[in-house]
Amino acid sequence: MESQRIVVVGAGAMGSMFGGRLAEGGADVTLVDVNRDHIGAIQQNGGLILTGHGGDRHIPIRATTDASTITGPIGIALFQCKAIYNPQAAASVRHLFDGSGAVAVSFQNGLGNEEVIEGILGKGRVVAGLTSQSAMMEAPGRVRHVVDLPTDMGEIGGGLSDRVTRWADFLSRHGLSVTASADVTRDKWRKLLGNIGLSAISGATNLTAGQIVDDPQLRAVALRAIDEAAAVASASGIPINQAEAYDIFYQIALPPENRQMKSSMRRDLEAGQHSEVQQIYESVVGLGERHGVPTPTLHTLAALIRGLEKHFIA
Numbered sequence: 001m002e003s004q005r006i007v008v009v010g011a012g013a014m015g016s017m018f019g020g021r022l023a024e025g026g027a028d029v030t031l032v033d034v035n036r037d038h039i040g041a042i043q044q045n046g047g048l049i050l051t052g053h054g055g056d057r058h059i060p061i062r063a064t065t066d067a068s069t070i071t072g073p074i075g076i077a078l079f080q081c082k083a084i085y086n087p088q089a090a091a092s093v094r095h096l097f098d099g100s101g102a103v104a105v106s107f108q109n110g111l112g113n114e115e116v117i118e119g120i121l122g123k124g125r126v127v128a129g130l131t132s133q134s135a136m137m138e139a140p141g142r143v144r145h146v147v148d149l150p151t152d153m154g155e156i157g158g159g160l161s162d163r164v165t166r167w168a169d170f171l172s173r174h175g176l177s178v179t180a181s182a183d184v185t186r187d188k189w190r191k192l193l194g195n196i197g198l199s200a201i202s203g204a205t206n207l208t209a210g211q212i213v214d215d216p217q218l219r220a221v222a223l224r225a226i227d228e229a230a231a232v233a234s235a236s237g238i239p240i241n242q243a244e245a246y247d248i249f250y251q252i253a254l255p256p257e258n259r260q261m262k263s264s265m266r267r268d269l270e271a272g273q274h275s276e277v278q279q280i281y282e283s284v285v286g287l288g289e290r291h292g293v294p295t296p297t298l299h300t301l302a303a304l305i306r307g308l309e310k311h312f313i314a
């Protein structure tokens with residue numbers, strides 16, 4: 001590993017939580033985020049306030065709104081902005097990749113994120129990731145770690161590479177438990193099924209994961225959406241049977257901390273922000289069309305979120 005310096009690109013809820021835990025674990029971390037209030041509060045407070053899992057604490061950490069002020073070498077960039085901002089975010093840190101061995105990893109939800117980042121940083125620069133952790137912003141400079149669940153990273157083409165094994169080990173030794181996955185595409189689909197079941201229904205109804213699971217009609221819609229997405233995954237060469245698919249959904253929805261959570265898609269809408277409906281739903285609808293798999297429920301959920309975006313975004 002040439003450099004062990006970490007840059008977190010997009011340091012909102014998840015990026016701050018990841019970066020904060022790594023800084024707390026002794027890693028050299030810089031947060032970069034365009035949100036001036038949040039970064040300003042971290043700078044003013046001399047660090048990030050992390051609450052929730054692990055207890056409330058103050059973590060000294062470097063943070064900037066201007067990625068161009070970060071100089072190399074860096075070892076890894078964790079992409080944690082919302083996926084729709086990946087083009088600008090990747091362009092802002094591209095100078096850190098020119099002529100270096102740095103690697104980028106996206107732990108974002110949905111499909112297609114690595115390809116977009118790779119299109120800007122260059123082929124072979126990006127590894128894929130996923131996380132079942134959850135976090136939310138409480139206030140500028142203050143982030144809540146809601147629940148501690150697994151995080152994985154792996155090569156886009158599959159197999160275990162040295163760089164993935166070394167980074168998963170490094171991150172894990174510095175406070176962020178990450179598993180090196182030999183089949184990250186399959187793992188990403190598994191996480192996606194959890195989002196497919198919860199994100200849009202919570203987004204449209206303003207209900208929590210627990211309320212959705214407890215409501216027979218909403219649970220039925222969630223499971224139908226998951227069935228359709230699992231059929232698309234299988235048609236794309238990633239067989240996921242119904243029992244496995246439902247199991248993933250319940251593993252994400254049922255931990256007591258997550259039962260209380262609304263989806264980040266709901267929080268995006270309320271914040272007047274574009275959601276990740278393209279990465280989480282429309283990408284699967286598109287793949288379904290390509291493989292001749294009907295996805296009426298996914299299509300309907302995506303259309304509802306698009307309608308809500310029109311309502312919420314000025």
Ligand SMILES: NC(=O)C1=CN([C@@H]2O[C@H](COP(=O)(O)OP(=O)(O)OC[C@H]3O[C@@H](n4cnc5c(N)ncnc54)[C@H](OP(=O)(O)O)[C@@H]3O)[C@@H](O)[C@H]2O)C=CC1
Binds near residue numbers: 033
């Ligand atoms: N929150 C959660 O529990 C989970 C989230 N995820 C995934 O993690 C990712 C991040 O989600 P989350 O942390 O909730 O999102 P947040 O909106 O809390 O944080 C994203 C941050 O990125 C900033 N940003 C936007 N554009 C750029 C840019 N060009 N450069 C740098 N920063 C930028 C945003 O600023 P601004 O606010 O000004 O737009 C915001 O502060 C998403 O892909 C989500 O799907 C995965 C699992 C769980």
Ligand SMILES: CC(C)(CO)C(=O)C(=O)O
Binds near residue numbers: 109195198263
């Ligand atoms: C925690 C979970 C699974 C809820 O949908 C999520 O990934 C999100 O909110 O984006």
